[in-house]
Amino acid sequence: MPLTRTLTAAAATALLLTATACGSGSAGSSGGGLNPPRLKAPSKLGRAEGQVDLVAWAGYVEDGSNDPKADWVSSFEKSTGCQVHSKVAASSDEMVKLMKTGEYDAVSASGDASLRLIASGDAAPVNTSLVPNYRDIFPDLKMQPWNSVKGTAYGIPHGRGANLLMYNTAKVHPAPDSWSAVFDDAAAHRGHVTAYDSPIYIADAALYLRATRPELKIKDPYALDQKQFDAAVALLKKQNRSVGEYWGDYLKEVSAFKSGDSVVGTTWQVIANLAASEGAKVKAVLPKEGSTGWSDTWMVSARAKHPTCAYKWLDWIVSPKVNAQVAEYFGEAPANAKACAHTSDKGFCTTYHAADTAYWKRIAFWNTPIQQCLDGRTDVRCVPYARWVQAWTEIKG
Incomplete structure (x- = not known):
């Protein structure tokens, strides 16, 4: 499958102007200085709306059309009644742009996109109690600087690499x-x-x-x-x-x-x-x-037209068997600790260090650089990501 996590430099600057003006907390805390719009997560779910519209990395939402052996969408549709419509995004910037349209219910955001979606109010807080499989997510993936703010979760961890x-x-x-x-x-x-x-x-x-x-x-x-x-x-x-x-x-x-x-x-x-x-x-x-490295998070749109189906998808994609399928197909460590028992390659989780906490402590997961320094400093301004985009063009000549 086409594994792509590229960033489109030409579009990035405009998309980042809003987010880079916002603050953020120290790395290792949950977005302590970021002040996103006050949005509330649902306290309960309603009836399934019949469909869900997703933005995802290639290989995350497979229905068998690309590979007959890779299909975790059909069984989701059958069990929930939610028909899946997905859009593959080639970059984090494209994901941000698509989510701003309000036409999609959820997105598989990497850390270089998630803070932008939170800061702009395009991503809503997530009520993790409505996602039963969240309890089995590896603890060191929960409430991290790229998927939470001030103790509020903004998504469900999916996988990491x-x-x-x-x-x-x-x-x-x-x-x-x-x-x-x-x-x-x-x-x-x-x-x-x-x-x-x-x-x-x-x-x-x-x-x-x-x-x-x-x-x-x-x-x-x-x-x-x-x-x-x-x-x-x-x-x-x-x-x-x-x-x-x-x-x-x-x-x-x-x-x-x-x-x-x-x-x-x-x-x-x-x-x-x-x-x-x-x-x-x-x-x-x-x-x-x-x-x-990267840690991907399924986030729900603040303007989701199909929130119940979106939550059902979040729970489905991190359920043990499905999370194992996605991890093996895409090539990353699963987020659900129970997924390792369901991989076809019994050595898969060892190869990808899925449960190796010490290994992941050595990884600085992608985050969005903003003016208020992520390391907690207040006496200087940090260089925002829009400037990173400009510098990258200069670096490559």
């Missing part, structure tokens, strides 16, 4: 254990380094600088003051001289590693698995500095 370092085992020696392989030491493989094509990748550089340049005092790679931001941008401009290709389409990265055009760069576990299965001599590791 880490951005890893992949390298060609025949051409990269010694085996790298640090992001220095694609930053300070990138020139060793000039023209064969690959990087994720998105403004959010600036956080990867910031995470590396957090470990290697302590004088910058970076605490949160999504909360960068001007000096910290300039350092991350400078590092990426230097890296650009060694980058052969920026990737957003997973198939292009697989092809590049198979051909030898790319020998080291950022990846996802599912891509590494696929590349290896197709003969590429690759290995993926979580570097010693830790990494960035």
